[in-house]
Amino acid sequence: MATEISGTRRPGGRTERTRLAALNATLELLGERGYAELTVEAVADRSGVHKTTLYRRWESAEGLVAAALLMGTEQEWTAPDTGSLEGDLREVNLELVHYFTSPGERELPTASISAAFLSARAADALREFYVDRHARSAPIVDRAVERGEVPAGTDPVEVVRVACGPVFYRLFVSREGVTPRDAGVAAGGGGGGGGGG
Template sequence: MLSESAGTRRPGGRTERTRIAVLQATLDLLAERGFTNLTVEAVADRSGVHKTTIYRRWASTDGLVAAALRMGTEQPWTPRDTGSLAGDLKEVLLELIRYFTEPGLRELPTASVLAAFHSDSAAEALHAFYQDRHARSSVLVTRAVARGEVPAGTDSDEVIRVASGPVFYRLFISREPLTPTDARTAADAAAAAAKAGVFVRK
């Protein structure tokens, strides 16, 4: 886990404004340049915060990117309730596809995934971000159990992994185009498996 000295504290006042300015500048530059071309000096120029302050608090670009990625867990996000597990999963996948493919949006999440291959700290932070998303998405399975769609004990993390796996495969492995049909197919498949009890914890 990252320590508080790596920029994970959330003090108020000017210190908090400095944190937000530096980490937002980090995200902007990560999207524009990628991890390997990111420098503390560039973050200092973009944020207006002296590089000495940045080095003292975050130590390196690794620390900056890790703290910036963790900042994503502070943003509000709740999955939609469509009335069915397949419908809920489809909405999550459509949002995921949009986030990774739409110009102006796709640059940051793509750069974040690539950063995880260059930095252990970034990889830990990205893992924490998606664990947070898994936790928030657990409501999809909770609702499905309450509706009688899937059995009690269904592992919500596995439902999300199986539903989103085909999307990430097309994004980063096969480099195939993604369409709403792909989202619906993946959502329907994951929902059907959940209904059959495939994801019930043993």
Template sequence: MEQESHYGGHGTTRPGGRTARVRSAVLRAAGDALAELGFAGLDLADVARRAGVGRTTVYRRWATPTGLVADLLTEMAEESLPRAETGSLLGDLRANARLVRRTLTDPRQGPLFKAVIAAATCDAATADALRRFYATRIAEWAPCVEQAVERGELPAGTDPHEVVRAVSAPLYYRLLASGDPLDEATADRAAEAAAAAAAAGIYVVRT
């Protein structure tokens, strides 16, 4: 089932028996707790209560709040939406920017991402999981840049990963630093700026 944001948090339960159902329930509860309380308020006993499972189960499998957050990031990457294919670079980048914007302004997802990023600043395992999450998402969208090179929209040698990063960077800056509004016009402007810079050869890898 498609989800509007990077990670809907309330999607369908994947098959796999009781273990998979428990993991899904616990990670959903962890996401809810992070969105409500932030990383500082994440407590394994509270997550177990929210998920309706035994505390021993949660402590045995995840051990620490950071271990739980790391696994949550893994699931978020697995359940993220596939990239759009509009037929043009600007259309694809605009779709990416709008998806990121919807996620970051969602009442649940915005606080959840803030909490996860905060956790990554103080725990190496969570930071590594966050890097893997974004690497997965960037790799998902990189082909739109590669296809633009093939169509002649961009110069050969354009780094697709750098272009995709350039789209979301100003949106995360607003979420985490400036607090400026994150509206659709802002998302479109980020996509247009990245597309224009790419067309000008800014992201061509120099050898």
């Protein structure tokens, strides 16, 4: 069972406004400066939340980043439903390509992955985000099983990993860059590689 990251429980009223101000400021600064240059003082200046409040609730810049990354699990996101497994996986990959390559958007997700290499707490938060995203992606494979595209017992998480893996490889390992065409090719390879049982 995952341990709760400090400052992620959602209260109401002014406390919730304070939480959102602090964590949104953290995300802005993470995208602008990267993890290594992010400080509690900078978050206080950007958010208008006093730094003693930030230290009391999140303890450190690392705690702020971890809690901010987990905000992604609060966002609305529904798996695409195009009528085919390959089409659904292509849509997932196209969203990744857009998110990680569009100027003005790519800075935050790239900085988030970098933070996970520098901070154990950020890594835990990013892992929890993807656990949530994998769970929300499961209907893609459930529907594919119903249509007879893949066998019953196919592991939804592995199907998504196989489809998205080439996109992340191009972005963060080989540094080749990735295009919408690459996203489609990867999605075509993802359909048959996720058999479980």
